[in-house]
Amino acid sequence: MQLVFGLSFCAQTEKPASESTLQAYFNQWVQQPNLTSASIGILVKNELGEIVLEHNSNTSLVPASTQKLLTTASALEQLGPKFRFETILAYKGELNEDGVLKGDLIIQAGGDPTLGSDRFGGIEALGKSWLSVLKANGIQSIAGKLLIENTVFPKYLTPRTWIWEDIGNYYGATPAGFSFHDNYYQMVLRSPNETGALCEVVKTTPTMDHLTFDCQVTAAANNSDNAYIFGGEGSELRYIKGTIPKGRSTFSIKGSMDNPELLAQKWLSNYFTQNGVEVVGNEFQAATTTTVFHSHKSPELSQMIQLTNKYSINLYAEHFALWLNENRGEKLTVELGAQSVKESIGKMGIETKGMFLVDGSGMSRFNAVTPNQIVELLRYMRAAENAEIFINSLSVAGESGTLRSMFSGSTAAGKIKAKSGYMERVRSYAGYIETLKGEKMTFCIIVNNYEGSAAETKYQIKKLLERIVAHTK
Incomplete structure (x- = not known):
């Protein structure tokens, strides 16, 4: 045969x-x-x-x-x-009768990888859910800060044997005690009509304003996504290399977040403030007691x-x-x-x-x-x-x-x-x-x-x- x-x-x-x-x-x-x-x-x-x-x-x-x-x-x-990861909402300080929290809002990370995931409603759904919890518990404003406490996973978790090409891209997103939006961001690029010309970064979602992007991506005659983001934990520089199709006003790729906790603190603070529960950000002397008022559960295993x-x-x-x-x-x-x-x-x-x-x-x-x-x-x-x-x-x-x-x-x-x-x-x-x-x-x-x-x-x-x-x- x-x-x-x-x-x-x-x-x-x-x-x-x-x-x-x-x-x-x-x-x-x-x-x-x-x-x-x-x-x-x-x-x-x-x-x-x-x-x-x-x-x-x-x-x-x-x-x-x-x-x-x-x-x-x-x-x-x-x-x-039926196992579920658990994230705790709590506060340190005093909640007065006017709904003003004289202290900090605390989010105690529990290793949940699904927080703000687009597969479960996205960051807007998470923000809306937690905003409702705050209001239901009488919190109308937060004089202090929104803080994330992570005692479950270490600060740095990038596996030492993953390759450089992987860790800057969405599929190389590393685990975190507080994961957010599947620990990736979307980057929109714009490509010129000329083959070989440099492309530019239009925006990122969520906004990654703590990072600097050096775009070395060029426009290509094919229709393939061959662009890769390079960079890792502890670095604020990301450079992007490879090619994307020419003549695109928008072309999306995805990169891994280096610090999802930092991004979540900023995003959630802004979301709460814009929707009626201001996070003022004042410094408060650390309170000795923590008041737990909500347990957020992940989907079942x-x-x-x-x-x-x-x-x-x-x-x-x-x-x-x-x-x-x-x-x-x-x-x-x-x-x-x-x-x-x-x-x-x-x-x-x-x-x-x-x-x-x-x-x-x-x-x-x-x-x-x-x-x-x-x-x-x-x-x-x-x-x-x-x-x-x-x-x-x-x-x-x-x-x-x-x-x-x-x-x-x-x-x-x-x-x-x-x-x-x-x-x-x-x-x-x-x-x-x-x-x-x-x-x-x-x-x-x-x-x-x-x-x-x-x-x-x-x-x-x-x-x-x-x-x-x-x-x-």
């Missing part, structure tokens, strides 16, 4: 499934020119735990975002599906996990991992959160030798797991108390999340529920398959260091998964 996998994704010559075994298909698949020097690990098991297809399944490989399966499963098992796995939200995964660790404050690190995930996997009875975790999201290239470990985790969760919540958090081929467009119109549509992973020279997929004959399988495919384009490798994995869906005993 000869299979042709052209770089242009031309039509392929394949024999019907009944005329070729899955193993024979794979033997041809793995010999494609762009895969011959790649590190590839694959494991497919049926419902009885029998191996259907295997290749280097005990080799440690960089998993990219399929690692989120480990983190979200651990969070479900350790914290429970089950809902947050749905978003994390379907849309691969790195920030949420990092918050889950951090919260699994018993340390709080300056003692806590992203690496300790990752260690707690690994310990949780071990408690499930899964061998963790060869598992190297340094974050919760899979962003670091220092992470490594084996396909066998991921498959065993998936098999464990299929039988777990929270199985339905976990499985329904995965993307469905041709229908939702990161698998929607990949399998649109495919014979595998609706037959695969999985998590995808992608970073440069890494493609990974792991989850559950129901074959055309109704057989249930669990699988993991990880490909590291392939040649050629990411799109080509994605297409090849798609064809392999379609062949697995067509597999018969």
Whole structure:
């Protein structure tokens, strides 16, 4: 049997499934020119735990975002599906009968990654909700300041193994005790009509007036977003490099916030003042007592996990991992959160030798797991108390999340529920398959260091998964 996998994704010559075994298909698949020097690990098991297809399944490989399966499963098992993060509203000082708070409004951070998230109404909805709480508790003005107290996470949490290109952009937003607007801002650029000419920054939302932007982005003839923001914690300079399409009056990209607490203090103070509860900002001698008047709860963990796995939200995964660790404050690190995930996997009875975790999201290239470990985790969760919540958090081929467009119109549509992973020279997929004959399988495919384009490798994995869906005993 000869299979042709052209770089242009031309039509392929394949024999019907009944005329070729899955193993024979794979033997041809793995010999494609762009895969011959790649590190590839694959494991497919049926419902009885029998191996259907295997290749280097005990080799440690960089998993990219399929690692989120480990983190979200651990969070479900350790914290429970109804777990909520809690943020406390309180004040220090005296609230007089005229509604004037002679002191400071205190927000006690609780590690909630969803505060002000556009996925849950945005910063306007959060501001409106808390403004109503202030008025309902008789607070008509605040003579002091709005202060955020963070004792749950350390001041600096950028993982030491994340790359420079990632940490300035929205997907590299680092966790914070008080996260705000998913810890990212939107930047609007304007590009001239001339190819190669410099673009300019129009505005940022929310306003990032504490940062200085050096825009080195140029206009390009293509329609691609190839602009990246560079900068990290402790620096007020951000420079933007790359290209955006020419002739655009507005073109939006997203950057990560370096200090969400600072931005939230400014934004919330202004919002309250503009809507009837002035934050004056006077200095007050620190009061000895704190009066708590409201507890803000995050959405339930089950809902947050749905978003994390379907849309691969790195920030949420990092918050889950951090919260699994018993340390709080300056003692806590992203690496300790990752260690707690690994310990949780071990408690499930899964061998963790060869598992190297340094974050919760899979962003670091220092992470490594084996396909066998991921498959065993998936098999464990299929039988777990929270199985339905976990499985329904995965993307469905041709229908939702990161698998929607990949399998649109495919014979595998609706037959695969999985998590995808992608970073440069890494493609990974792991989850559950129901074959055309109704057989249930669990699988993991990880490909590291392939040649050629990411799109080509994605297409090849798609064809392999379609062949697995067509597999018969």
